[in-house]
Amino acid sequence: MNFYTHKRQWKVVLFIIAVVIGVLSLTYTGRLVQKMQSEERKNMEIWAEAQAEIANTENLNQEINFYLKILSTNTTIPVILVNDDNKIVYTANIKKSKVNNEEYLYRKLEKMEVRHEPIIINLPDNSKNIIYYDDSIILKQLSIYPYVQLGVISLFILISYMAFSSSRKAEQNQVWVGMSKETAHQLGTPISSLMAWVEILDQNNDNKAYTSEMEKDIYKLQMIAERFSKIGSAPELIIYDLRKSLVSAIDYMKIRTSKNITFNLVFEASDELFLPLNNSLFHWVIENLVKNSVDAMSGRGTITIKLIENKKDAVIEFSDTGKGISKSKHKWIFNPGYTSKERGWGLGLSLTKRIIENYHKGKIFVLNSEINKGTTFKIILPK
Numbered sequence: 537m538n539f540y541t542h543k544r545q546w547k548v549v550l551f552i553i554a555v556v557i558g559v560l561s562l563t564y565t566g567r568l569v570q571k572m573q574s575e576e577r578k579n580m581e582i583w584a585e586a587q588a589e590i591a592n593t594e595n596l597n598q599e600i601n602f603y604l605k606i607l608s609t610n611t612t613i614p615v616i617l618v619n620d621d622n623k624i625v626y627t628a629n630i631k632k633s634k635v636n637n638e639e640y641l642y643r644k645l646e647k648m649e650v651r652h653e654p655i656i657i658n659l660p661d662n663s664k665n666i667i668y669y670d671d672s673i674i675l676k677q678l679s680i681y682p683y684v685q686l687g688v689i690s691l692f693i694l695i696s697y698m699a700f701s702s703s704r705k706a707e708q709n710q711v712w713v714g715m716s717k718e719t720a721h722q723l724g725t726p727i728s729s730l731m732a733w734v735e736i737l738d739q740n741n742d743n744k745a746y747t748s749e750m751e752k753d754i755y756k757l758q759m760i761a762e763r764f765s766k767i768g769s770a771p772e773l774i775i776y777d778l779r780k781s782l783v784s785a786i787d788y789m790k791i792r793t794s795k796n797i798t799f800n801l802v803f804e805a806s807d808e809l810f811l812p813l814n815n816s817l818f819h820w821v822i823e824n825l826v827k828n829s830v831d832a833m834s835g836r837g838t839i840t841i842k843l844i845e846n847k848k849d850a851v852i853e854f855s856d857t858g859k860g861i862s863k864s865k866h867k868w869i870f871n872p873g874y875t876s877k878e879r880g881w882g883l884g885l886s887l888t889k890r891i892i893e894n895y896h897k898g899k900i901f902v903l904n905s906e907i908n909k910g911t912t913f914k915i916i917l918p919k
Contacts (some may be wrong), residue, residue, distance in 0.1 A: 834860025
């Protein structure tokens, strides 16, 4: 199983677990809130009964102290008591600054009526009082607690993920730099040796045609060693003709690619298109794209490179007639380690993206792809 597929599955599993925990937390707290609402309703009914008993003058005896005690026990539930004429006759647990504000109290009463069914107190003289009440502060806090909890957990997960990703990227960068510099160092000795052998072979005129191509390959090896040695440090960009660089890169790859591969260069740009470029690294981009296309076409097909110019950017559309890339994999193919080949490190497109986006401040992405028809990459380079 591909590393990134495995990683994505783990993310899905963790997300499902987080959702399950959230749902269970909400369900449990919801039931707890319902129980507390039921208890507060019972308390208010007892409170209403005590209010009715006090209002019944026939029962004013030594038990009145008991009922007054019941009324005084409510220290958390907001209450508004009105008479038949809808006049407020009593309030409890309302903000002190709002107790004498009738407009506020009636607005509060309307909200209470929506939240809870009012409790009617029938009085001895056939009149009635109506109790309106709201959830206690504790109950309100409890009802929003799971959302606060989920928010805190989500924030913690987000911060942890960002910290982990940052640490992982820093570690990957260190590995990249170390491996690159060691590769450049290791290439130095055989390159020097090859240069000596070419000098010897060049002494025979019959070998001129061969040594000429060998010198190109040695020069290429020197460029590769230079590329690796500079990874980790900011590359030098100079104003260079992009058309010239493309032609040079393609000409080099043509000779070293199967004759069954056709290259088409289409320039919809001015004769010279100058922009900030590191020519050596840009050649690496083209080489990686060509190699990927050749593999995708199994050594037979057409590669088309179209260069388009606009006011701000130079645009390169790199197309092949290969097997294509499924849409679900478009965002994964640039990740280091991702590869569809049985052999390979999956570093080519990752390096390509780094060179274009990190070093040249451009963009590269899959413009379109159809299975068994081909793929088009789009590169945007700022002028």
